[in-house]
Amino acid sequence: MTALPAGPNGGDPVRTFRDFLSSKGLIAICVLVFAVAFNLVHLYPEVAVKVISGNDNVMHLLFLETAVQAITRGQDFTDPWLGTMGMGIPAFHFYQHLPHVTVALVHVGTLGVFPLADMLSWTTYLLLSLFPLSIYWSLRRFGFDQLTAAMGGLVASLIVTPGIFGFGYISYVWRGYGLYPQLW
16 A cells, blocks of 8 residues: 655655745745635624524434434444435435534534534534635645645635535535535
8 A cells, every 4th residue: 555645845744844934834824814714704604593404404414313313322323224214215325424423423422512403504614614724735735835725725615616516605505505425
């Protein structure tokens, strides 16, 4: 098995830290902080309103509840039977289940302190807000310099592909499609 390439600095943490202290590194940090702050402010109504959207998030909340029930009953939570849709379906057998299982494990681990609907809203909000950091990290792994990667992170949230379920806000937000697993 081969390892991933070490990136532009050969994996040297001291050299990576020095790069961040350079003027280009500080500009890149400022650009990323601005991008994440913009997302946090712009997307805050997604968590401020305590209503589950009528898009696919209703189904994702049902998946979360099913995963929590399977965990608390000691069943296989990676492929539980979802008996409330139609005549029943093994939804996780055919659908991406890692996001739902992760949130369900956190919910059970915190003894249900946070309601599942709020956890669904907050994870969507935080993952979408931190999306520029993911793009920055990915572009750095591809070998781009700091400023190019930071600019990619800055504009990544603004790219819109209407109607084809791309990375725009509309794919994830309340008034959109509710593509929760894609965001993960």
